[in-house]
Amino acid sequence: MSMTISSPTGLTDQTIAETLIAGANAARASTLGRFRTQLAVDNKFSSGFDPVTEADREAEMRIREVIAARFPDHGIIGEEWDTKDTATRFNWIIDPIDGTRAFISGVPVWGTLIGLTHEGRAIAGLMEQPYTGERWLAVGGRLEHTRNDQPVPTAVSTVTKLSQARTSTTDPGLFSGPQLSAWTQLSARALQVRYGLDCYAYCLLASGHIDLVVEAGLKDVDIAPLIPIIEAAGGIVTTWDGGRAERGGTCIAAATEQLHEEAMRVLRDAMLDQ
Template sequence: MSALPAGFPRDAVLEAALAAADVARSVVLPFFRRGVMADDKADASPVTIADRTAERAIRAVLSERLPGFGIMGEEFGLEGGESPYRWVIDPIDGTRAFLTGRPTFGTLIALLHNDVPVLGIIDQPVTGECWIGLRGEATRFLSTLPGTPRTRACADVRQAELSCTAPEILDAPHRPGFHALAAAARRTSWGGDCYAYGLLALGQIDIIAECTMKIWDWAALVPVVQGAGGSMTDWAGQPLRADGDGTVLALGDAGLLPHVSGLLVPGAHAG
């Protein structure tokens, strides 16, 4: 695992990110199961007053704590893009789950250095679970619920638990690959959004394959999964990029990568 950048203000960054997650939790919880209405965005995904209010609160905390850093959020775009450090935030990842009263949504807070995720937080306000990933360090899990932040060994795809948020996020070009992987895996479960990646980091899920993902959907997940012993790539096994094809592949056992990627993208690992 690569180390943090030289001169990285580790403690200040971690304190700011956790403070932002605390504020987001206090904003989101009063809206949960309260009949909040949603608007449809241009991509047909829903957004609520809870999303917008939480993002504003997160931005306020981060900009006050570390004013020189850029901030990109799902709802309000990019500020301060000239900095090599950029926060990437998703105030409610899994708005559909939030709207239907399911506690599988989460707040995602990532910090990128030169476009590489170096910190990631998955915070679930209802269950009180929080995953903290820092590049080069073991993932931490803060919760009163049981769980050890370590992925499990799974040498055979036929024994793997596969997960994906929903069939509709699989666009037409990627469906054959996903169906091939699902046919090879032991079982496929649906639902979870960012919460599924937290479960993978706890050794409960082995594979997550999704597409149509934006940078705010995956940036915070990378340090969490990697710090727990797993891997995060695109379906072809390449590092995730903001300008990538939107596919995301999380593996609890990185040794599965050639086989899984070969099923998702035939020929990706040929030769």
């Protein structure tokens, strides 16, 4: 169903989609042009490793310029630059390179994330992996998956049992204390586990190749743009306690409601045992 939301600048499904695509196009020269080159890498953390590159910073600026030109009254929340607060209820969410560790390692599972929230709820999202030419775009409850601008049929799998689930998390090191024990128990019951996929895992879930993604320590920019993609594909995504996931923290995304419920039960029981 097409969506039209009252906004000082006038917002429709078409203008949202055009802005998301224009933002991805603007970022591509900064990201793809530097991928698999020898980049200087800065560490945002004094303890641990949270890499950022010139490509991250420049790509986000290019996306911000697109949004500001089209919707100057809207807020912008980004990974690399300060939040732009406004009086409206709309915020664009940007992670210019989700998966910078993969990016600096030459592994094409990073992606550009751009989303739109209304009163804190994600209503549209895009993930583009420019090296593979793939894009997932969700607007108005509809999902379009393309590869080199050609449409690709996309839907979540029908897996309902954890024992049959192809499962992913970016890094088990992101779990701590009871969370780590819960992940250990859940992953032991899954069919298989793949690591290090960042945002790409969620889009593979939306495309029916992964069935379950479980993570912790997420920021809003890591997950909010992906929520409309997962939901439009027929999947379900929440926090570990069943709430909305837009603000980050823990996250569980599943292909089916039955799989989501079983995974939630395993996590909950494991946490209660601590």
